[in-house]
Amino acid sequence: xxxxxxxxxxxxxxxxxxxxxxxxxxxxxxxxxxxxxxxxxxxxxxxxxxxxxxxxxxxxxxxxxxxxxxxxxxxxxxxxxxxxxxxxxxxxxxxxxxxxxxxxxxxxxxxxxxxxxxxxxxxxxxxxxxxxxxxxxxxxxxxxxxxxxxxxxxxxxxxxxxxxxxxxxxx
Numbered sequence: 001x002x003x004x005x006x007x008x009x010x011x012x013x014x015x016x017x018x019x020x021x022x023x024x025x026x027x028x029x030x031x032x033x034x035x036x037x038x039x040x041x042x043x044x045x046x047x048x049x050x051x052x053x054x055x056x057x058x059x060x061x062x063x064x065x066x067x068x069x070x071x072x073x074x075x076x077x078x079x080x081x082x083x084x085x086x087x088x089x090x091x092x093x094x095x096x097x098x099x100x101x102x103x104x105x106x107x108x109x110x111x112x113x114x115x116x117x118x119x120x121x122x123x124x125x126x127x128x129x130x131x132x133x134x135x136x137x138x139x140x141x142x143x144x145x146x147x148x149x150x151x152x153x154x155x156x157x158x159x160x161x162x163x164x165x166x167x168x169x170x171x
Contacts, residue, residue: 032103039107043114050118092118100142108136109171116164126163133167 003012092115098108112133116123123129137146153159161167 029103032101036103036107040110043110047114095136097138098136098142100137100139100145105171109168112136126167127159129164130159130161130167 003015095108095111095115098104116129123132134146134149137143149160161170
């Protein structure tokens with residue numbers, strides 16, 4: 001961008017400074033968007049795989065024919081039987097600590113919700129879901145927010161967030 005010839009040097013310097021920082025912020029934003037998109041693509045792929053596993057038709061099992069004479073008795077096998085792959089659950093990775101950056105907030109919450117949907121039997125109530133999620137709040141701002149919630153509980157005897165929906169809204 002060209003400036004008029006009579007532009008004071010201080011203003012020209014300030015504009016140059018602002019342009020430089022705008023470019024740096026744009027680069028940072030692009031990098032964060034790339035990270036979020038990559039995370040989202042990975043989660044989407046995992047969700048598609050899980051959906052395919054869940055919706056795959058169960059194999060039909062035909063009973064073996066009934067023998068006319070009893071089969072010979074053989075000693076029990078020492079090789080453990082392995083469960084069918086259909087019944088094995090995928091190993092879920094642990095979530096990364098929440099960094100309290102505004103741009104990563106949605107991706108972190110999506111990861112939590114995906115985990116909660118995949119293993120609902122691990123959580124018996126909303127408080128367990130919320131407390132589990134708060135274990136990833138170790139960054140300065142996130143840890144302070146979490147600590148504030150527990151202080152409110154200590155002061156009042158009631159945890160201030162009662163449902164997962166309330167947690168999402170306050171988060």
